[in-house]
Amino acid sequence: MRISSTVLGTGVAAFIVVAVALLMIFGLWNDEQSKVPAKFTTGQFAGLNNPSDIRGSYTFEDIEHYFSVPAETIAQAFALDTSQKGANEYKAKDLEELYKDIDNGEVGTDSIKWFVSLYDQVPYEPEATTLLPESAIRILADLGSIDETTATVLTARSIAINQTYATSATQEHDVASEEMIIKGNTTYSDLLIWGLDAETIESIVGYPITDRTIKLRDDFSQKGLEFSVYKNVLQEALNIL
């Protein structure tokens, strides 16, 4: 039996297309990550989801779902601006782009794995070059997930958030930066970009700025301050620049 090239070519192409179509029809074709992480198989953590299996495509919402770490907490830990993009929409791999200018290490998906493992108090060995933002260490310490000794060790592999906020904040707040008007989604980063120095801001609000990417409204609300009152004072300070 012989086969011509026409029959071979069209036959193979048709076979592949039809096979894939049938797989799609029967719901067997899955070309996206199932996002179900692997679990620890041995030891005291057996059965728990393993942070080492967090992939770059995981959104913070996925991480919240599988590892019980709130998306907002992750965004806060990594000093991400949530005024334009919700915390649950960020992906682990987004950090690589946002923190691309770091010279002495890397903040990326591996940092997320590390943070989640510390948060959940399960083992994970990060890469030697992986760093955590100071804000992440502070959150872990506040939650009691790490003791002081661990916090000190982690600090040696940390990066100050003010090294990165400018990159992400200026990208996300172009419109706000032009207007120089404080709105509900204005962050401390916006004020700093507009030229208001940190000391002036802190003297007005009465406490040190710990997270420059948090919205003023949210921060004031957490601190029990009236947004409209402090907004006006800060706006006046801006107006005389």
Next chain:
Amino acid sequence: MKHRNRRKQNIRRIIQIGFFTLVLLITLSHSYSEVAEFLPVIEGASLHAVCPFGGVVSLYRYVTTGTFVQKIHDSSFYLMLIVFVTAIIAGPVFCGWICPFGTFQEWIGMIGRTLFKKRYNRFIPSKIDRYLRFIRYILLIWIVVSTALSATLVFSSYDPYYALFNLWTSEVAISAYIILAVVIIASLFVERPFCKYACPYGALLGLTNYFRIFKIHRKAATCIDCGKCDVSCPMNITISTTETVKHPQCITCMLCTSEYACPVKETVYLGTAGKETTSEGTNE
């Protein structure tokens, strides 16, 4: 006859262009939502999702843990099975007709053929070429073992195919770009250099040439020993001295057959063993 051959060549080119375009659209839609809106069927799929080799490197993890290696999906696994079925029937026909990276090398090779004429694809001495062809088996073993041990796609940092279809993203390692550049330059001198010397998937599929159902046969009784089949082979296989091509580098492109290069009707053909081909010669 020439007109008929050109038309048949066009069928292969159309299929190659079709799959190249499909993969290009899949990768573009993965990066740009605007493209995905026009092609909702392929929306969300990554290049890894439509690479059958992903299924191969993920086999160990799938068997031992029931999950896939990172970035590999069910689709890769099914494609691996589909391609394997085609390979059992007709050898690495995937390489010769479908693989977009093979197609890309052929396109670059057209420039090389124009520049060097008959010298094209004849630069590497056969003594050296013979040993270079073992590299892809070493790579296949290294990739499968490393992926099994690390559960990550170790090859993606060196994969020129991934680099080609992700040129516009920031996901490609510099090493992959360098290898892609080397492949492009080498393609100007050698036909399908990556396929010949480095493709791990080609190495695996090529093994099916030993037992595939439909093989390339040469009917010695009608062969005029013109050697055109040898010259036409992009993989530099010597067909004129064998009766059945079992060479692991044959990609079933059919260019050596009587439909294309061979001037004698029904002398070189793809078929099951018939009365004409009782001898099981090999050219290795």
